[in-house]
């Protein structure tokens with residue numbers, strides 16, 4: 001007897017992963033997910049996506065899909081503890097009369113659909129992107145709901161959730177062979193040891209070939225899209241994603257202060273076996289040149305990476321998600337025309353609902369039945385569709401009976417999270433870390449060990465042996481710190497915080513006071529400040545005098561940490577005047593990453609540039625010793641520290657938050 005599954009899903013990029021998640025969580029169907037081992041040089045589209053989610057104004061149905069997707073990704077990211085969905089807003093700009101009129105039309109549609117969309121004049125546009133030269137822009141449209149995200153992290157989170165809900169996975173080399181069974185359904189491989197009641201082809205650019213081999217060709221055309229990541233100087237804090245209609249490019253903020261830009265959409269059909277995954281050199285050169293003239297306010301830009309990926313076009317630029325004509329229980333989900341990241345979550349949920357219930361209305365504009373047979377070859381037209389040309393009439397449903405709708409209780413990631421205290425410094429090295437923080441990941445081990453060394457408490461939140469949260473408290477620091485990307489973990493930290501409060505990187509709830517994060521990349525750093533005061537690196541013999549300065553300013557809480565020194569990862573820069581230590585700045589170093597902390601100048605010696613000198617010396621030393629990235633937190637609107645950091649070449653790149661327990665009535 002063959003092993004039976006209710007649904008086989010061929011292809012687990014973002015769309016297939018989302019479909020598996022919904023089917024597995026919302027029904028008791030037995031799901032088998034299949035994928036091939038991809039060469040890393042030819043990744044799937046999900047791995048190459050720019051991760052932009054923008055609320056569009058060309059079609060209300062599509063807009064509703066994007067909004068559902070945004071909501072779903074936000075919840076998923078918080079539940080699974082991955083890089084958050086950043087609601088950074090979107091800015092579309094036009095320089096021509098025609099472009100300005102188009103933006104007006106888009107705004108009308110968005111407003112009618114209840115989406116916040118604000119028209120901006122050329123001056124207001126410049127305020128949103130102060131480093132860009134947008135003086136010749138005629139009109140702008142700002143949509144605060146636009147967001148950025150990591151498409152592979154979302155796909156991974158869906159797969160984790162699907163696995164937890166019972167979906168099974170097989171990955172094999174080469175093409176997965178599926179064929180129809182005479183009695184209905186599908187078999188996997190030559191030997192019918194696996195039978196699939198229904199089959200969903202969600203294989204991205206490879207879907208066309210698979211469907212053709214199954215005898216059900218659909219009008220699809222894979223095409224290349226390209227993107228580039230650049231490192232600006234200064235590094236940038238989050239800004240609204242820019243869509244420049246005239247220059248035909250988009251630019252979004254990327255992690256660690258970078259910019260991610262693209263335009264490059266090919267208009268030629270590609271073979272999924274022969275396409276070039278490298279960005280064209282002309283694309284990189286042109287993009288580099290355009291970005292340099294557009295972002296005239298930046299001192300420099302270095303291209304760090306450039307790549308291409310494969311998208312899939314359809315003749316009318318609407319997706320193909322639903323029943324395959326004449327295919328019985330054969331379903332498809334592809335043809336996203338370069339916008340699959342922002343549509344996958346909502347469309348996959350609707351496909352899952354339709355497969356289970358047999359009701360297809362919610363997918364009507366995407367229904368593949370609008371192409372009863374494969375059309376003539378067509379050229380991809382990957383630009384934004386501007387108009388909807390009428391919905392057309394759909395042929396009657398073609399025999400895909402519902403698969404049943406029983407709904408098991410979904411089990412979220414938080415159900416499997418365990419909390420435990422760590423007591424020994426050695427235990428920290430045995431932990432299996434996941435990414436918990438954009439800027440502080442390299443330092444988490446060090447923070448945990450420091451807290452233990454000074455007699456503080458360290459608690460980790462683990463799921464399946466992987467660290468999903470780290471909570472630290474030491475009386476010498478005074479305020480606790482929590483690092484997590486998982487909402488339930490963050491909520492626990494907020495509930496249990498000490499009266500002195502807690503630092504968290506995300507604004508999990510209102511009321512957190514912002515703490516600024518400053519950073520620089522030493523590879524692009526140039527010294528502009530001449531050091532005027534006597535600054536040098538401290539030796540162990542300086543520790544007593546450093547202690548008395550720090551004690552005087554910060555209190556005796558510093559003693560315990562200072563007693564753990566000297567250690568190779570900690571370097572102090574000090575300023576000495578008349579044999580007295582009047583300023584100090586510390587640097588923790590982990591490989592090429594450094595974090596500046598405990599920076600202070602004696603009150604009587606402020607205003608003479610000692611702060612800037614200490615930070616400049618720190619940067620010079622770091623660059624000379626192969627350091628790459630330096631980061632510092634600047635607390636409570638400390639203007640002097642902010643000015644010194646900016647003078648020393650660091651830039652505001654983000655914020656974290658200081659939460660305090662709410663007062664009880």
Ligand SMILES: Cc1cc2nc3c(=O)[nH]c(=O)nc-3n(C[C@H](O)[C@H](O)[C@H](O)COP(=O)(O)OP(=O)(O)OC[C@H]3O[C@@H](n4cnc5c(N)ncnc54)[C@H](O)[C@@H]3O)c2cc1C
Pocket residue numbers: 010011012013014015016034035036038044045046047048049050051052053151174175176202203204205206207210224225226227262307308309310311312333334336337338339340341342343
């Ligand atoms: C450079 C670039 C930038 C982009 N930026 C954005 C953006 O900012 N916003 C946006 O909304 N969209 C964007 N997109 C589009 C988006 O990335 C895609 O629409 C989306 O990722 C498609 O996901 P998918 O699951 O359909 O396909 P894929 O991610 O390609 O997944 C298909 C899967 O099928 C598997 N497969 C193939 N053949 C077989 C087989 N025979 N058997 C089993 N498995 C198989 C593959 O291994 C792969 O894992 C961008 C695309 C590119 C290339």
